Amino acid sequence: MERLQIAHPIPPVYDAHSKVLILGSFPSVKSRESAFFYGHPQNRFWRVLASLYEEPLPETAEEKRALLLRRRIALWDVIASCSIEGSSDSTIRGAVPNDLRPILRASGLRRIFVNGRTAEKLYRRYLEPETGIRAVCLPSTSPANAAWDLERLKASWRQIACPIGDTLHVAVDRPLGSRHPEHPDLLYPVNYGYAEGVTGGDGEAQDVYILGAEEPLSSFTGRLIAVVHRLDDEEDKWVAAPEGMHFSPEEIRDALHFQEQYFHSELWL
Numbered sequence: 001m002e003r004l005q006i007a008h009p010i011p012p013v014y015d016a017h018s019k020v021l022i023l024g025s026f027p028s029v030k031s032r033e034s035a036f037f038y039g040h041p042q043n044r045f046w047r048v049l050a051s052l053y054e055e056p057l058p059e060t061a062e063e064k065r066a067l068l069l070r071r072r073i074a075l076w077d078v079i080a081s082c083s084i085e086g087s088s089d090s091t092i093r094g095a096v097p098n099d100l101r102p103i104l105r106a107s108g109l110r111r112i113f114v115n116g117r118t119a120e121k122l123y124r125r126y127l128e129p130e131t132g133i134r135a136v137c138l139p140s141t142s143p144a145n146a147a148w149d150l151e152r153l154k155a156s157w158r159q160i161a162c163p164i165g166d167t168l169h170v171a172v173d174r175p176l177g178s179r180h181p182e183h184p185d186l187l188y189p190v191n192y193g194y195a196e197g198v199t200g201g202d203g204e205a206q207d208v209y210i211l212g213a214e215e216p217l218s219s220f221t222g223r224l225i226a227v228v229h230r231l232d233d234e235e236d237k238w239v240a241a242p243e244g245m246h247f248s249p250e251e252i253r254d255a256l257h258f259q260e261q262y263f264h265s266e267l268w269l
Contacts, residue, residue, distance in 0.1 A: 003091070007081040008098065010036060013065050014074035018107040020160050021074040021100075023127075023135070025119040028087035036061040037075055040087075042143035044150055045115070048157050049073075051150075073160070074103055078114070078122040089118040097126035104131065110165040116140030136269070159268040162227045168220075168240050169196045170208045175216035189258055191217045201235040208238040211255055212245045226252055227268040228260060 009032055014021070024037065031039035038045035046064060050057045053071055058064040068075050080098040085091040103109065112135040114120045120137040128134065139148045139156050148156075172193035180186035191213050194205035209228075210220050225247065226239040237260075239252055249267055253260070 001085040001088075003083050003085050003093075005081070005083045005094075006032070008077060008079065010077075012074065012076035012098075012103060013037075013068050014076075014103050014107050015069055016107055017069070017072050018074035018103070019072045019110050019165070021076070021103065021107075021109050021112045022115060022160070023112065023119055023123060024077045024115045025089050025122055026077050026079040026082060026084060026092060026095075030087070034061070036064060037077075038141070040143065043141055044143075044153055045141040047150060048141055048153050051154055052158060052161050071161075074107060074109060076100075076103070078119055078127060089116075092118075092122075095122060095126065097122070100127060100131055111136065111160075113138050113160055116142065116145070159227065159229065162224075162236075162238075162268060164224050164227065164269070166224055167243075168198075168208065168222060168224050168238070170194065170210060170220040170222070170240060171196055172210070172217045172219055175218070176213065177216055186259065190255055191220065193217075193220070195238060204235075206238055207235065208240050209256055210240050211247055211252065212241045225269070228256065229266045229268050231264045231266065233263055 008027065010027055027037065028040050031037055033039065046058055049067060055067055058067050076098060078097055079092065079095045082095040083093045112133050114123050114135045114137050117137065120135060123135050139145060139153060141153060170193045172191050174188050174192040176188060176191045178188050191210040193208055195208050198206040200206035210217065213220065220240065222240045222242045224238055225241045228237040228239065230236055241247060249269060252267060
């Protein structure tokens with residue numbers, strides 16, 4: 001296949017309300033022809049997003065752009081120009097990265113995700129030193145990633161919809177020092193409650209661990225800092241902390257080990 005030197009032909013999608021940035025590597029041939037992101041009909045990107053947000057599958061570029069902005073998602077690619085053979089990321093040579101500074105300055109972005117390992121590799125090489133933001137790698141929605149069916153993709157991509165960084169109001173029903181109502185040997189070393197007005201995956205109120213509070217509480221207002229994504233349970237657990245207080249992944253896992261040791265989980269930050 002002929003190698004071509006190509007400049008990225010699609011402008012980024014974002015506005016002042018964007019909270020999440022998703023980066024691919026470089027547009028495929030189909031995307032370049034359609035002049036919008038993820039134009040290959042077998043790419044699962046738009047099906048995953050529509051399913052996550054319970055929206056109709058967008059068909060036109062205008063509908064896709066509207067879905068992104070409505071859900072406060074910014075979308076672009078890591079590479080601004082390169083030489084490439086067809087749509088094969090493995091043939092990318094002479095990559096020049098995009099400048100993310102205009103997006104970061106104009107929006108309220110809190111998290112960056114990359115679509116697949118190639119985008120992750122390129123982001124870490126070219127953009128992470130500039131942004132200082134560690135990107136979360138999600139499994140590629142490309143049809144080449146046949147090992148991941150739509151349901152597996154949706155389960156992993158669900159983290160983009162978690163409102164990490166947002167303010168939560170939590171009603172505490174198991175304060176620090178209390179015991180589990182069904183397992184009295186289980187003592188709570190942290191405050192634990194539920195987010196008011198938020199429904200979890202089990203159809204009940206969304207459970208929340210509270211870190212950084214040294215006394216038993218009856219209510220709490222703070223920031224969502226992480227999600228414990230349980231792989232063997234129907235409900236994830238949220239983790240909140242006082243505004244301005246930060247915890248490393250290791251500190252979060254240690255604090256929650258008393259209960260999460262019984263589940264197989266991933267920590268979304």
